Amino acid sequence: MASLTPRRRRATDWTNALFVLPYLIVFVAMIVVPLAWGMWLSTTKSDLFGTEGFVGLTNFVRLFGDPIFLQTVWNTFYFVLLTVPLLAVLGLALALVLNRQARWAAVLRTIFFASTVLSVTVVTLVWRLVFLPDSGLLSVVTRALGGTPIAFLNDETLAMPAIAITTIWWCIGLPMVLFLAALQQVPRALYEAAALDNASRWRTLTRITLPAIRRTFALVIIIEVILQFQLFGQPQLMTLGGPNNATRPIVLFIYETGWRQWELGYASAAAQVLFAMILIAAMVQYWLSSRREAR
Amino acid sequence: MSGVVLDGVSKRYGAVTVIDRLSLTIAAGEFVVFLGPSGCGKSTLLRMIAGLETVDGGEIRIGARRVDHLAPGARGVAMVFQQYALYPHMSVRENMAFGLRNAHVPADEIDRRVAAAADALEIMPLLDRKSTQLSGGQQQRVAIARAIVKQPDLFLLDEPLSNLDAALRMRTRLEIAQLHQRLGTTMIFVTHDQVEAMTLADRIVVLNQGGIEQVGSPMDIYLTPRTEFVASFVGSPKINLLPVTVEAAGEMTRVRLANGAIIDTAVAAADLPAGAMTLGLRPECIRPAALDGAPLAARVQVVERLGERTLLHVVLDDGTPIVAEDSGLSAVRPGDRIGLAVQPERAHLFDADGLGHHPAQRG
16 A cells, blocks of 8 residues: 555646646746747847847847936836835825724725726826816916916926826725725734723824734835836826926837837847836835844 | 722613613722623623723722723723733833833833833743744733733733633633732633632622622622522533422422422522522532432433542433532442432522522521
8 A cells, every 4th residue: 555655646746736727827828938938039139020130138238228218217216216105105094094984984995996997098088187288177276376387297397296196096096905904904902902001193003003014015015116117008198208208117118119119129128127127126125024024 | 009980880882782880899909700601791891991992871980080081091900801912013021011111101110110020920031022922821921911010000801811721721810819919909800701700709790681690709609699690600510400389488498399309498488489489409419319218319311520529410200401419439320310319508599580599597
């Protein structure tokens, strides 16, 4: 009997693997193959008709000498910096305020989350109506207050903040819901113990609530960094990357290089740079939060 | 050290009244146990004293101060929670110091108090560990230590032993008793475990359906239960309750069981109201006896040997189950037919309203 055991175990291993197989096929076909293909493309000179040949790191060297690409890298970082901290802080603030069992809180939770389900087309349409220099909501209000309307989307310094505001309004639902879920996991007894320990509301927030949800905070930051680095639809629909490339992010650069100028190899190289940036940012965040936890 | 006065306190959740105009006075330094089944309102009452539940009616005073309108932290109480409620991201030391820091106690005083409490509860080596790195028993000690450092007027303990294993529960029970002796602070302890109540309490408050059934010393509660509920809730194994009719009255009350057997009780008949009665006999008052001349005859079904005593689960001729007790070295075996003798002076009678009538010398 003993000699049969390893064979039986091997057979069991195979049947177990069958359960993962459907996902594995999809994962390899949709993630691994395109990723590897993209990496290969980035080292070639290719267009939509095919690959002309292997060029090594030439595309990457060209990228780092391309002032438009470098500006898109800066633009993307600037956008991430504008949106991610605010999404985390505002999401947390909303969750803290709306984490109660009142009907008004349930209604407001639904309202704040509702924007998330809208498509980027609708969101940008709504916010264009807000930012329009002549008849937009902001200009109407500014004029009513006696000021001069500002053309947010045509202003080099204000266009990106305007896109950031649009994005925060659109994306705030997910962080809020994640924080709400985390807040509801904090045992009520901890708050009761804090109340008996005479902790003020501020002390309770900083010493009980925030430490209890720090994993979710890290999760929100990582998710949002990954999402916001991929900025595309908002500038494509609101500013077309302008004015003067001030709102052109990396993904828009990749899209235009690949599908307008048909330089697939060059666009793939830019995509690899974006991939590396997201990976590094997420890893740094993960490393920071796990180090803090270990202390 | 302060006493506690509950004066007609009520608690309602919507239309449901969970505590109904309850009044109770607890002396300074007393160890009082709230005992009752799940849902009787004992934890709610404790939480009302702590300030974690609002009071819908009546007053709560701790010492000379009325506290029912004060925030929990302003009441001078410390509480040990069932789930310990230690702050998971803080070290044991920080857990203990948190309340003192909030009260702006000087740092050297905090260090002194933390060290003293840690020393008393033997948790010195754990002070710099995170509370999540501790075993259940260690967490329990930290929770108690966190309460001690505050030097409160009143300790509240909400089923603090229920998450511990049997051995640790016994040890911690003893330590809590020693702690009370040493500190002399008023303590209120909530439990549904009558053994904890009997062993720890100066006085037990038996609660049922939001009201007090009986308040008394553990032996008062055990020997003269005010109601049938108290008699059946306190005591393990449970008291035997048998429907009877009163046959003859006088110094002793003679009652007849459903199967016709006659039993004498030392309950004075003059106290008894008319109507159907229930006879209450604790297992230790029913002993095996020779079949001839014994008032009851029964067949043994199960013999439980507990070492120092033996529990006999028997059935009477009419199928009524009874638990009797014999010595540890009992020779009775399952299937035996035995006689049962009853101690008349330990018998209780409960009237149709559930009120208890006890032998005169104890009543």
